[in-house]
Structure formats: structure tokens, C-alpha cells
Amino acid sequence: MKxxxxxxxTIKIFSNFEYPRYEAEILLSHVLKRSRSWIIAFDEKKLNEFTQKKLKNFVDRRLIGEPxxxxLGKKDFWSLSLHVSPDTLIPRPDTExxxxxxxxxxxKDQKYILDLGTGCGAIALALASICSNFNITAVDNSNKAIKIAKTNAIELNLNNIFFFIVIGFHI
Structure with a gap:
């Protein structure tokens, strides 16, 4: 299949979605690791069987309502590209x-910020990226969420942020 x-x-399958073409192109772009403009320019290229199976899996997941x-395992927030998973909430534009x-x-004389319920670290990481002279502490009660937040901090090369898991911490 080309x-x-x-x-x-896929656009037909996604016809009930608000932006069927956009969602189809985003999935394809992610799987092929190519830009949407590349996909449009080279739409005669054939998709191998492995790629088609991966795309089918993604389409099926999207059809059952998975965000x-x-x-994709990623969400842009502020100016950052963050890893997310079902173990974290998805950062929302209004959180910006x-x-x-x-x-x-x-x-500006203050040097500490505390983020409770950090999840993937979106708020703490956005602040850490701007306030490099601050020490930012990010806390969550989920070890999986803290692991994702730490991965985000490492990939963003932010070393002014510290992560802690607090057992029994409830929001």
C-alpha cells in the first residue's frame, strides 16, 4: 500500500473525528519519523508490512478513544516535548x-519552587527551563510518573530540578 x-x-476511518486528515498525518509522521510535508511530497512511496501493522495498531487505539x-508517547507543552503515558495526565494548553x-x-530573590503532583513534570520542567537559577522540587505519589518526569528532565538537560516520590501523598 502506498x-x-x-x-x-484512514481519513475515511477517522471521518467522525474533528480533524481526520491531521490525525492520520500525525500518526504516519510519527511511525515513519518524517515530517508531514515529507509525507505529502512522497505520498507515492510504499509502506512496508511492518509499518502497516504498526499503523493499524495506532488507528485501532485511536478508534477506541485513546488520546x-x-x-505517540509525547506531548508538547510550553516549548518542551514531553514523554507522557497513562501513568501521567496529559499536559493541557490551559496549564501553560x-x-x-x-x-x-x-x-526573583526567591530560589525555590515546589510542584506537588508533578505527573510528567510539565509545570516544573517549564519553570526549570526558564528559571535556571532556581531549585525546583517536583513531588508525586506515583513512581511511574516520577520516572517519566526524570526522563523528561534528562532529555531536556535540566539539572536544577529534583524529583521525589511521597508514599501516602494524596491530592
Whole structure:
């Protein structure tokens, strides 16, 4: 099957979605590790069997309502690309407003920020990327969430953030 054929089929399958073409192109872009513009330019290329199986799995997951961020394992937040999983909440655009509010209220003489219920670390990591002279502590009650947040910090090369798991901590 060629790229354009897969796209046509998947757009039909996703016809009840708000943006069927966009979602199909995002899945294809992720699996092929190519830009959406490359996909459009080279839509005559054939998809091998392994790629088709992987795409089918992603389409099936999307059809049962799994969020795109969990399928891709990534979500952009602030200016950061973050790993996410069902063990974390997906960072929402409106949470970026919270980061902006913190930045507007922050005392520049202050050197510490605490993020409770950090999840994938979105808020703490966004603040750490801007406030490099601050020590940021991120806390969660999920070891899996802390592991993902630490991975994000390492990949973003942020070393002014410290992660802790607190057993019995409930939000």
C-alpha cells in the first residue's frame, strides 16, 4: 500500500473525528519519523508490512478513544516535548497559563519552587527551563510518573530540578 492510499483509507476511518486528515498525518509522521510535508511530497512511496501493522495498531487505539498523546508517547507543552503515558495526565494548553502566572508572580530573590503532583513534570520542567537559577522540587505519589518526569528532565538537560516520590501523598 502506498502512503496516499493509507491516508485516504484512514481519513475515511477517522471521518467522525474533528480533524481526520491531521490525525492520520500525525500518526504516519510519527511511525515513519518524517515530517508531514515529507509525507505529502512522497505520498507515492510504499509502506512496508511492518509499518502497516504498526499503523493499524495506532488507528485501532485511536478508534477506541485513546488520546493521541498516549499513542505517540509525547506531548508538547510550553516549548518542551514531553514523554507522557497513562501513568501521567496529559499536559493541557490551559496549564501553560498557570506557568505564565507563576512567572509573573515569582520573586526573583526567591530560589525555590515546589510542584506537588508533578505527573510528567510539565509545570516544573517549564519553570526549570526558564528559571535556571532556581531549585525546583517536583513531588508525586506515583513512581511511574516520577520516572517519566526524570526522563523528561534528562532529555531536556535540566539539572536544577529534583524529583521525589511521597508514599501516602494524596491530592
Amino acid at each position: 502512503i496516499y492510499q493509507w491516508l485516504q483509507e 493521541m498523546a498516549y499513542i 497559563i498557570l506557568v505564565e502566572k507563576v512567572l509573573s508572580k515569582i520573586n
